Amino acid sequence: MIQVGIIDDEELARKVMADYCAKIDHFEVVLNTGNPLEFINFIQGNPLDLIFLDIEMPELNGLEILGALKNPPKVILTTAYSEYALASYEYGVVDYLLKPIKIDRFLKAINKVSPSDWAPRKKESDSQELQIKHDGIPVNIPFRSIQYIKSFGNYIKIFTDMRMYLVSETLTRISGQLPDNFQRTHKSYIANLHRVDKATKGSLQIADNEVPISTTYKVLVCKALDDLAKT
Known part of the structure; x- marks a missing residue:
């Protein structure tokens, strides 16, 4: 069975999507919620194969939630915008499905996923280093030496204890290569929570640098710091 999650703050939209999923023999809806935080808590211990994710929600933006996930499942976005x-x-x-969503459009969307995409996802690598290319040369950066990563146009800047690396990459793609102690704090920043010296409402202090925390990511950052403190 394909484990499906529905995340949408509109009750009617959730019902429509759940009804559509019920028509698919190999779909099982295991999460149906209007609370993005419930989804975040759920997916940490319960792998999902596919999620239908709303974008505009009161507490957290769906796209930014997606950007914060290390290894997201297959995603079909649902929105009125x-x-x-x-x-x-x-x-x-x-x-990307525009509301109101018709059954034929729903079927077209799920048919874009090939059977091989439902295969179990590979276990995360046990590597202790981030592999990048800097000026065309392969470089391995120990995760522990990375303080934070910042978006810079079509590039990212990786700030380490020794130097800064400019890499042709996006924050979203690089986040999938990082361990759990790295957290998106802002649309333009990822922080290594193991390196945080001080946390305030609006920023994280890492060495001599301040990494901003946006309103959207505040809840995620607080939860990640709490989880880290318990380990």
Whole structure:
């Protein structure tokens, strides 16, 4: 069975999507919630194969939730706003459905996922280093030496104890290569929580640098810091 999650703050939209999923023999809806935080808590201990994710929600934006996930499942975005379409594909989503969603459009979206995509995801690497290319030369950076990563146009800047690396990459793609102690704090920043010296409402102090925490990511950062303190 394909484990499916539905995350949408509109009750009617969740019901429509659940009804559609019920028509698919190999779909099992194991999470149906209007609370993004419930989804975040759930997925940490319960792998999902596919999620239908709303974008505009009161507490957290769906795209930014997606950007914060290390190894997200297959994602079909659902929204009433067409202006997010272009930005959504940066996150490698399967499809983008505009509300109200008709059954034929739903079927077209799920048929974009090939059977091989439902295979179990590979276990995360036990590597202790981030592999990048800097000026065309392969470089291995120990995770422990990375303080934070910042988006810089079509590049990212990786700040380590010794130097800064400029890499042609996006924060979304690089986040999939990072261990759990790295957390998105802002649309333009990822922080190594093991290196945090001090946390305030609006920023994280790492060595001599301040990494901003945006309102959208505040809840995620607080939860990640709490979880880290318990380990």
